[in-house]
Amino acid sequence: MTAGPAEDTRTRLLHTALRLFTEHGVEGTSLQMIADALGITKAAVYYHFKTKAELTEAVAEPGIRDLDELVLRAGAQKRRGAQVDLLLEGFVDLVVRHRTLVALFSSDPGLIRAIEKSAHGGMEGFGQALLGILSGPAPDTTSRVNAMVALTGIAMAGGSPDLASLDDEELRTELLDVGRRLLGRPRRRTHLPVSTL
Amino acid sequence: MTAGPAEDTRTRLLHTALRLFTEHGVEGTSLQMIADALGITKAAVYYHFKTKAELTEAVAEPGIRDLDELVLRAGAQKRRGAQVDLLLEGFVDLVVRHRTLVALFSSDPGLIRAIEKSAHGGMEGFGQALLGILSGPAPDTTSRVNAMVALTGIAMAGGSPDLASLDDEELRTELLDVGRRLLGRPRRRTHLPVSTL
DNA sequence: GTCTATACCAAGATAGAC
DNA sequence: GTCTATCTTGGTATAGAC
Numbered sequence: 001m002t003a004g005p006a007e008d009t010r011t012r013l014l015h016t017a018l019r020l021f022t023e024h025g026v027e028g029t030s031l032q033m034i035a036d037a038l039g040i041t042k043a044a045v046y047y048h049f050k051t052k053a054e055l056t057e058a059v060a061e062p063g064i065r066d067l068d069e070l071v072l073r074a075g076a077q078k079r080r081g082a083q084v085d086l087l088l089e090g091f092v093d094l095v096v097r098h099r100t101l102v103a104l105f106s107s108d109p110g111l112i113r114a115i116e117k118s119a120h121g122g123m124e125g126f127g128q129a130l131l132g133i134l135s136g137p138a139p140d141t142t143s144r145v146n147a148m149v150a151l152t153g154i155a156m157a158g159g160s161p162d163l164a165s166l167d168d169e170e171l172r173t174e175l176l177d178v179g180r181r182l183l184g185r186p187r188r189r190t191h192l193p194v195s196t197l
Numbered sequence: 198m199t200a201g202p203a204e205d206t207r208t209r210l211l212h213t214a215l216r217l218f219t220e221h222g223v224e225g226t227s228l229q230m231i232a233d234a235l236g237i238t239k240a241a242v243y244y245h246f247k248t249k250a251e252l253t254e255a256v257a258e259p260g261i262r263d264l265d266e267l268v269l270r271a272g273a274q275k276r277r278g279a280q281v282d283l284l285l286e287g288f289v290d291l292v293v294r295h296r297t298l299v300a301l302f303s304s305d306p307g308l309i310r311a312i313e314k315s316a317h318g319g320m321e322g323f324g325q326a327l328l329g330i331l332s333g334p335a336p337d338t339t340s341r342v343n344a345m346v347a348l349t350g351i352a353m354a355g356g357s358p359d360l361a362s363l364d365d366e367e368l369r370t371e372l373l374d375v376g377r378r379l380l381g382r383p384r385r386r387t388h389l390p391v392s393t394l
Numbered sequence: 395g396t397c398t399a400t401a402c403c404a405a406g407a408t409a410g411a412c
Numbered sequence: 413g414t415c416t417a418t419c420t421t422g423g424t425a426t427a428g429a430c
Contacts, residue, residue, distance in 0.1 A: 009396080025306030027224035030422055042423085044397050052423065106353070107304045109222030131359070141363065145354055145371040149379075153350030156303070157342055162328070166338065174342040178379070182346075206413085227405055239406080241414050249406065398429075404422085411416075 010048050012038055018059050022100045026056055026110030056114035063101045064115070064123075066094050071129045080136060084183060087133050091151070092175045095158035096168050103159020106152055127151075134183060150182040207245050209235055215256050219297045223253055223307030253311035260298045261312070261320075263291050268326045277333060281380060284330050288348070289372045292355035293365050300356020303349060324348075331380060347379040 016037050020029040031052060035042045049055035074087040095102045104111050105123065116122040134147035154175050157163060163171060180187050213234050217226040228239045228249060246252035271284040292299045301308050302320065313319040331344035351372050354360060360368060377384045 025224070025310065027222070028306060028310060031424095032422070041398060043399075043425090046424075047396060050424095108306055109225060109304065110306075113222070113225060141367065141371060142374070145360070145375055148354040148357060148359065149346070149350030149375050152353035153346030156349035156353070157345040160345060162345065163342065170338065174338055177339070178342055178346050182375070182379070228407095229405065237413095238415060240408090240416080243407070244413060247407095396430085399427085401426085402424080404424105406419100406421085408419080409417085412414085 009038070009040070009044075013045065013048055013055065014059055017055055018100065021056075021059065021104060021108070021111070026104070026108050026114060028110075031055075053114040053117050056111060057118045060101065060105070060111060060115055063094070063098045063105065064126075066098070067126050070094060071126065071133070074133050075129075081185075083133050085185060087130065088150075088179045088183060088185065089176065091130065092154060092158075092172055092179060095155055095175065096172045099159050099164070101159075102155050106155040106159070146182050146184075150179050153182075154179055206235070206237070206241075210242065210245055210252065211256055214252055215298065218253075218256065218301060218305070218308070223301070223305050223311060225307075228252075250311040250314050253308060254315045257298065257302070257308060257312055260291070260295045260302065261323075263295070264323050267291060268323065268330070271330050272326075278382075280330050282382060284327065285347075285376045285380060285382065286373065288327065289351060289355075289369055289376060292352055292372065293369045296356050296361070298356075299352050303352040303356070343379050343381075347376050350379075351376055 013034065017029070017034055020033055020037065023029075024033075031042045031045050035045050045055070049058065070087065070090040074083050074090065077083040077086055112123055116124075130151055131144070131147050134150065135143040139147070157178075158171060158175055166174070177187060179185075210231065214226070214231055217230055217234065220226075221230075228242050232239050232242050242252070246255065267284065267287040271280050271287065274280040274283055309320055313321075327348055328341070328344050331347065332340040336344070354375075355368060355372055363371070374384060376382075
């Protein structure tokens with residue numbers, strides 16, 4: 001890993017912030033706590049990030065980027081069935097990859113507000129885009145409810161400490177399964193079985 | 198409780214606080230905002246509630262009480278099927294009755310922390326109790342995931358602004374339906390009278 | 395380029411006057 | 413029952429050490 005001495009502190013800040021955010025919530029985590037955890041001062045944090053909102057946004061950025069790309073890829077599919085399948089699989093992958101972060105997205109108003117202020121223009125758009133693809137054009141109420149329960153349920157369950165002991169493959173299979181059931185998609189075995197023990 | 202002229206301000210405080218909490222989140226709402234909205238000072242708020250956490254707890258109390266009663270009633274059922282059905286129906290009713298509040302429960306770390314500190318000993322217990330009843334004794338992973346997705350999905354969807362336009366009956370039917378599907382309970386479409394104690 | 399010292403204002407909280 | 417004054421901590425900003 002080619003990391004200069006500057007990136008070191010910045011990266012440690014991002015990791016420490018995410019950890020504390022999941023423990024105490026975004027607004028429940030002070031810059032003082034983050035600084036103390038790293039043995040630096042509050043002002044040092046401000047050298048790397050102009051505001052707390054900017055730090056928060058940087059913490060969330062990897063998840064946002066993946067989400068963005070997912071929405072684009074799904075929207076590019078021709079058949080609606082393919083759109084739904086790709087979105088569901090991609091969303092589950094994303095949740096598994098960023099377990100704690102996605103839980104924050106769905107459950108921390110502090111995170112949402114911090115992002116709203118900043119460049120990305122907020123998170124609302126993503127929620128609506130995901131729901132739009134999953135529930136289709138001119139959806140009836142039941143479709144909308146199913147899509148919402150699927151998305152929020154998968155996100156919250158994936159980030160829950162209760163399921164932290166599951167390995168990625170297992171969690172992925174379970175979430176995909178429940179998602180397919182809710183969205184009325186045929187169930188099939190997941191990607192490639194890594195081993196056939 | 199004795200009803201006196203004191204209750205007037207107290208009640209207005211509770212209503213105003215809930216409204217601002219749903220708008221800005223618990224930690225995004227300052228006591229100053231609440232005081233300003235009522236035309237009093239911060240210190241006046243402190244006359245009615247010793248701490249912000251206590252005010253927060255008082256706002257959440259009706260929902261907590263209903264949850265508590267629901268867990269007790271469900272646990273008292275003999276057959277497991279009856280436990281699940283009663284819990285699901287009761288939970289959906291509760292979500293519909295306290296739409297905004299339940300959304301706060303599932304999505305605001307500020308609320309959770311405020312309650313954790315106070316008497317009720319936290320909300321963790323309820324989550325575990327609900328999950329325990331829904332997924333049964335010695336549940337497999339799939340059952341646990343289904344129960345988690347059902348509970349969090351129902352709570353979040355019920356409180357979502359996206360579904361705020363649905364009337365209570367419609368929302369109740371939809372949530373019950375999706376819950377039954379996730380939990381593998383037979384679907385029925387009519388109200389059943391809640392069994393009397 | 396990286397950080398410390400320090401000061402400012404808003405917010406949670408307390409003490410005491412009216 | 414409500415207000416003024418005050419204390420502490422948290423987010424923010426800047427000046428300056430190295």
